[in-house]
Amino acid sequence: MPxxxxxxxxxxxxxxxxxxxxxxxTVKPKGEVYIPLSNGNNAAVEVLVKExxxxxxxxxxxxxxxxxxxxxxxxxxxTVGVVKSxxxxxMRPCDHLVIVSDGKFxxxxxxxxxxxxxxxxxELVDFIMNSGLMGCGGAGFxxxxxxxxxxxxxxxxxxxxxxxxxxxxxxxxxxEFLDDLIYxxxxxxxxxxxxxxxxxIKKNKVEVCTKIQALLANEPQIKLFMTPDKYPxxxxxxxxxxxxxxxxxxxxxxxxxxxxxxxxxxALAQSLKYGSAIxxxxxxxxxxxxxxxxxxxxxxxxxxxxxxxxxxGYSAEDVLVIAGGPMMGKTIPTxxxxxxxxxxxxxxxxxxxQEAIPCMRCGRCNDTCPAGLLPVRINNAxxxxxxxxxVKLAADQCIECGMCSxxxxxxxxxxxxxxxxxxxxxxxxx
Amino acid sequence: MKFTFRVSPNYRQPLSTQWIMTELTLCIAVVLGYNVVxxxxxxxxxxxxxxxxxxxxxxxxxxxxxxxxxxxxxxxxKPVLKYLTQSFPWVTALLFVGMMGVNKPLYVIIVGSLVxxxxxxxxFGGFGQNIFNPAGVGRAFSVLAFGGFIASQFPDVVTGxxxxxxxxxxxxxxxxxxxxxxxxxxFNGLWGLxxxxxxxxxxxxxxxxxMLVGLYLSVRKIIDWRVxxxxxxxxxTFATIIMYFKGMGWWYPIFSISTGGAMFGAxxxxxxxxxxxxxxxxxxxFAIGVAFLxxxxxxxxxxxxxxxxxxxxxxxxxxxxxxGLDGWPLKAMKKYAFTIGTVFAVSLLTVSxxxxxxxxxxxxxxxxxxxxxxxxxxxxxxxxAGNVNIVSTTVTGDITTFVIETKGxxxxxxxETDPKPNVIEVKINTVTKTIVSVTFVTYHDTASxxxxxxxxxxxxxxxxxxxxxxxxxxxVIGATFTTDSVIRAVNAxxxxxxxxx
Ligand code: SF4
Ligand code: SF4
Numbered sequence: 001m002p003x004x005x006x007x008x009x010x011x012x013x014x015x016x017x018x019x020x021x022x023x024x025x026t027v028k029p030k031g032e033v034y035i036p037l038s039n040g041n042n043a044a045v046e047v048l049v050k051e052x053x054x055x056x057x058x059x060x061x062x063x064x065x066x067x068x069x070x071x072x073x074x075x076x077x078x079t080v081g082v083v084k085s086x087x088x089x090x091m092r093p094c095d096h097l098v099i100v101s102d103g104k105f106x107x108x109x110x111x112x113x114x115x116x117x118x119x120x121x122x123e124l125v126d127f128i129m130n131s132g133l134m135g136c137g138g139a140g141f142x143x144x145x146x147x148x149x150x151x152x153x154x155x156x157x158x159x160x161x162x163x164x165x166x167x168x169x170x171x172x173x174x175x176e177f178l179d180d181l182i183y184x185x186x187x188x189x190x191x192x193x194x195x196x197x198x199x200x201i202k203k204n205k206v207e208v209c210t211k212i213q214a215l216l217a218n219e220p221q222i223k224l225f226m227t228p229d230k231y232p233x234x235x236x237x238x239x240x241x242x243x244x245x246x247x248x249x250x251x252x253x254x255x256x257x258x259x260x261x262x263x264x265x266x267a268l269a270q271s272l273k274y275g276s277a278i279x280x281x282x283x284x285x286x287x288x289x290x291x292x293x294x295x296x297x298x299x300x301x302x303x304x305x306x307x308x309x310x311x312x313g314y315s316a317e318d319v320l321v322i323a324g325g326p327m328m329g330k331t332i333p334t335x336x337x338x339x340x341x342x343x344x345x346x347x348x349x350x351x352x353x354q355e356a357i358p359c360m361r362c363g364r365c366n367d368t369c370p371a372g373l374l375p376v377r378i379n380n381a382x383x384x385x386x387x388x389x390x391v392k393l394a395a396d397q398c399i400e401c402g403m404c405s406x407x408x409x410x411x412x413x414x415x416x417x418x419x420x421x422x423x424x425x426x427x428x429x430x
Numbered sequence: 431m432k433f434t435f436r437v438s439p440n441y442r443q444p445l446s447t448q449w450i451m452t453e454l455t456l457c458i459a460v461v462l463g464y465n466v467v468x469x470x471x472x473x474x475x476x477x478x479x480x481x482x483x484x485x486x487x488x489x490x491x492x493x494x495x496x497x498x499x500x501x502x503x504x505x506x507x508k509p510v511l512k513y514l515t516q517s518f519p520w521v522t523a524l525l526f527v528g529m530m531g532v533n534k535p536l537y538v539i540i541v542g543s544l545v546x547x548x549x550x551x552x553x554f555g556g557f558g559q560n561i562f563n564p565a566g567v568g569r570a571f572s573v574l575a576f577g578g579f580i581a582s583q584f585p586d587v588v589t590g591x592x593x594x595x596x597x598x599x600x601x602x603x604x605x606x607x608x609x610x611x612x613x614x615x616x617f618n619g620l621w622g623l624x625x626x627x628x629x630x631x632x633x634x635x636x637x638x639x640x641m642l643v644g645l646y647l648s649v650r651k652i653i654d655w656r657v658x659x660x661x662x663x664x665x666x667t668f669a670t671i672i673m674y675f676k677g678m679g680w681w682y683p684i685f686s687i688s689t690g691g692a693m694f695g696a697x698x699x700x701x702x703x704x705x706x707x708x709x710x711x712x713x714x715x716f717a718i719g720v721a722f723l724x725x726x727x728x729x730x731x732x733x734x735x736x737x738x739x740x741x742x743x744x745x746x747x748x749x750x751x752x753x754g755l756d757g758w759p760l761k762a763m764k765k766y767a768f769t770i771g772t773v774f775a776v777s778l779l780t781v782s783x784x785x786x787x788x789x790x791x792x793x794x795x796x797x798x799x800x801x802x803x804x805x806x807x808x809x810x811x812x813x814x815a816g817n818v819n820i821v822s823t824t825v826t827g828d829i830t831t832f833v834i835e836t837k838g839x840x841x842x843x844x845x846e847t848d849p850k851p852n853v854i855e856v857k858i859n860t861v862t863k864t865i866v867s868v869t870f871v872t873y874h875d876t877a878s879x880x881x882x883x884x885x886x887x888x889x890x891x892x893x894x895x896x897x898x899x900x901x902x903x904x905x906v907i908g909a910t911f912t913t914d915s916v917i918r919a920v921n922a923x924x925x926x927x928x929x930x931x
C-alpha cells in the first residue's frame with residue numbers, strides 16, 4: 001500500500017468475548033411469528049397460502065420474482081394469519097405474513113435434496129435459487145445471481161471474517177457445522193467454476209482455524225486464508241484486495257473472484273443434504289444493553305422483543321436496539337421487529353450521552369475510509385450543497401460502513417453527512 | 431423502556447479530540463520542562479532563568495485562557511468552561527511560549543499570547559476555523575512588533591544570537607574546518623546543538639528530545655508521522671544539496687534540522703490538524719512546501735528563523751491544496767504520486783540553483799543582530815576586574831588612551847587549550863568625562879562572534895557616553911562573554927580615570 005494513502009481500515013475492539021464461548025440458547029416463539037414478505041422495497045410478492053391454512057416448517061408461503069426469484073418458506077408449523085404491516089430491520093415498515101405457531105415445529109420437506117457431485121452445474125444453481133438463500137449484506141441479495149453466468153472465475157472466497165464488533169454468530173455457526181462449511185464450499189466451488197476456494201477468517205480465531213486446517217488436509221482445492229483483525233475486513237472489496245492485491249470496479253467477478261458468506265455455504269450444505277430451507281438461524285444478541293449477551297438459535301420471524309425477554313431482558317431503561325452490528329446496523333426505535341433469514345445479530349447498547357465538537361480537520365476519517373474516499377471533504381461539500389463537488393468526491397461509492405464516524409475523535413456523525421450527500425445526489429438524478 | 435434512535439454507526443473509537451489535546455499538552459510540557467531544568471542547572475544561568483521561564487509559561491497560559499474565557503462569555507455567549515474544554519487555548523499558549531527566547535520580558539509574552547489567541551484563532555471563528563497556525567501568528571507578530579532582538583530581560587544575558595542568527599551573519603556557508611568548529615563550539619558542538627545544550631527559545635532547542643516526543647505522538651496516533659518525517663527529510667535533503675554545492679561537511683544538514691525550531695515546527699506546528707490539509711498527499715505536499723520555503727528563506731531571505739514564516743505561508747495555501755486534491759483518492763493514486771514527485775523535484779531543482787548563488791559572506795552583520803547597549807544599568811553591577819590588565823596608558827592632552835588585555839569568551843570555553851586575551855583600546859576624554867572610542871587591537875575569541883562584537887556599529891555605541899552619572903555609568907549590557915570582555919575593558923579604563931593615582 002503506498003504511503004500516500006491511509007490504511008483504509010482499523011482495528012476495532014470487537015467485544016466478541018461476550019458471546020464467543022457461552023452456550024447457544026434455543027428460543028422457540030410461543031405465539032405468532034411474522035414472516036417478512038419483502039425487504040421494505042415493496043417488490044411484488046405472490047402469497048401462495050390463505051388465511052387459515054395449516055403450514056409446517058418448510059412450507060412454501062410466498063414467492064417474489066421481481067427483480068429476483070426469492071421463495072419464502074415458513075419457519076414454524078401452525079396456522080396462517082393475516083398480512084400485516086410492521087417495522088422491518090431495514091427501518092422501514094413492510095408487509096409481514098402472520099403465522100400462529102402451534103408450538104410443534106413439525107417439518108415438511110421443502111424440496112428434494114440433491115447430490116451436488118452428480119448434479120450438473122445448472123441444476124445446482126437452480127437448487128440454490130429455489131432454496132431461497134440470500135447473502136448477508138442486509139440487502140437480502142439472493143445468492144444464486146452470482147453463479148448464474150460465471151466468466152473466467154478462478155477463485156471463490158468464502159467469507160468467514162465477521163468483522164463487525166460484538167457479532168459471533170458466524171463463528172458459532174461455523175464451529176457447530178464445520179463439516180457443512182466444507183461441504184457447502186465444495187458445492188459453491190462447483191457452481192462457481194473456480195479452480196480453488198479460499199476460506200477467509202480472522203487470524204485471531206485460532207481454535208477454528210486449526211480445526212479447519214485439519215479438515216482441509218485432504219481437500220486440495222480449498223485453502224485457509226487468515227486475515228488481520230481489522231474492520232471492515234469482511235467487506236468484499238477489502239477482503240478481495242487483502243487476498244488478491246487487486247481492486248475492481250463494480251463486482252469482484254471482474255477480476256475472477258466470487259465472494260460468499262460462510263453461513264451461506266453452511267445453509268446450502270444443509271439444504272442440499274436435507275432438502276430444507278433456512279428456518280432457524282444462530283443470531284448474536286450482544287451489547288452492554290443486555291443482561292445476558294448470548295447467541296440464540298431461533299426460527300426467523302420471531303420478534304426481537306420475544307427473544308430479549310427469553311434471554312433475561314435489558315440491562316438499562318434507555319437502550320439502542322440495532323439490527324446488526326453497531327457499525328453498519330440500523331437503530332430501530334422499537335423492539336417489535338423480526339429476525340429475517342439473513343439477519344445475523346441484534347446489538348443492544350445502553351444509550352450514553354454523546355456530543356460532537358467542531359471538526360479539527362485532522363483527516364483521520366479520510367485516512368481510514370475503506371472505500372478510499374474523503375469523508376470530511378464530502379461533509380464540507382454537503383454543508384454548502386455543492387453537488388458538483390460531491391460528484392467529484394465520488395460520494396456514491398460510500399458503503400456506509402460507519403468507519404468515518406467511528407474514527408472521528410470529535411464524535412461527529414461523519415457517515416450521516418456522507419449519507420445526506422448521497423441522498424442529495426439521488427434527488428438530483430430523479 | 432425507551433428505545434432511542436440514533437444514526438449509525440453507534441460505535442466510537444476510544445480516542446477523543448479532548449484526549450488527543452491532553453496528550454499533546456503533556457508532550458509540549460515535557461519539552462518546555464526540559465529547558466526550565468536546563469536553565470536551572472546551567473551555571474551561567476541558574477534559578478533566576480528557570481523562574482523567569484516558568485513565569486513566561488504561566489503568563490502565556492493565563493492570557494490565552496483568559497482571552498478565550500472572556501470571548502466565550504461576552505462574544506460567543508456560551509458556557510465558559512465548556513467552551514474552553516472544546517477549544518484548547520492552552521495548546522496555543524504553550525506552543526507560542528515555546529518559540530520565545532528565555533530573555534523575553536513578560537509584556538512581550540502577554541501581547542504575543544493575546545495576538546495568538548485573538549487574531550490567530552478567535553476572530554476566524556475559534557477552534558477548527560482558523561486558517562493560520564495561531565501560535566505561529568503570535569510568534570510572527572512578536573518578531574515584527576518587537577524585532578528579532580527584543581529588549582532583554584536580563585542584563586548579563588548569555589542568550590546571545592541564536593545558531594541561525596549567527597549562521598545568517600555568515601551567509602549560510604562556512605567551509606573552513608576551524609571556523610566550523612569555532613561556530614559549533616558556541617553551542618557546545620554539533621551534539622550540543624542537537625541535544626539542546628545551549629540557550630535559545632524555551633521549547634525549540636532540544637531537537638533530540640522533541641524527536642523522541644514526536645515518535646511517541648506518532649505511535650499513539652496523535653499526529654501523522656508522515657508530516658514530521660517528510661518535513662525533516664526534505665529539509666535534510668535540501669541542506670545536503672547546499673552542502674554538496676558549497677563543499678561543506680555533513681555537520682551542515684544536521685545543523686539545518688537541529689536549529690531554527692525545525693524539529694519543534696515538525697512535531698508540533700506542521701502537525702496542527704486545523705491548519706494543514708486533510709488528506710495524506712495534501713499533508714505530504716504541505717510538509718515539502720514548508721521545508722522548501724524554510725530553506726530558501728534561510729539562505730536567501732536574510733531572515734534566520736524561516737520555519738514559522740514558511741508554515742504561515744503554507745497555511746495560506748492549505749485550502750488550495752485541499753481543493754486541488756479533491757476527488758476519489760483510490761482512483762487518483764497515480765496522480766497523487768505524480769503531484770508529490772513534481773513538487774519535490776521542483777523544490778530540489780530550485781534549491782540546487784539557489785545553492786550556486788550563495789557564498790561565504792565576509793563579516794557582515796545585519797544591524798539588528800548587533801548586541802545593543804540596552805537600558806542603562808549600574809556600573810557596580812557590571813562584571814569588573816580580575817580578568818583585566820591595563821597594558822599601557824598614554825596621555826595626549828585631554829585624551830587618555832588605555833590598551834587593555836581582557837579575558838574573553840575563550841577563557842570560558844573548555845575546548846580552548848591555549849586561550850589568549852582580547853586586546854582593546856579605550857580612549858577617554860578626561861576633561862569632559864566621556865568615552866571617545868573603543869576599538870579592538872587583537873581579537874582572540876570565537877570567530878563568528880567577532881563580527882558582532884568588533885563591528886563598528888557595536889563599538890560606536892560607546893562613543894560619547896558619559897562616564898559619570900550619579901556614580902554610575904550609563905552603559906552597558908552585553909550579550910555574550912565577548913561583549914562582557916569589552917565592557918570589562920571599558921570599566922577598567924573608567925575606573926583608572928576616576929580613581930586618582
Ligand atoms: S461510511 Fe462511507 S465515507 Fe465513511 S468510511 Fe465508510 S465508506 Fe467511507
Ligand atoms: S475525523 Fe472528524 S475531526 Fe477529523 S477530519 Fe474527519 S470529521 Fe473532522
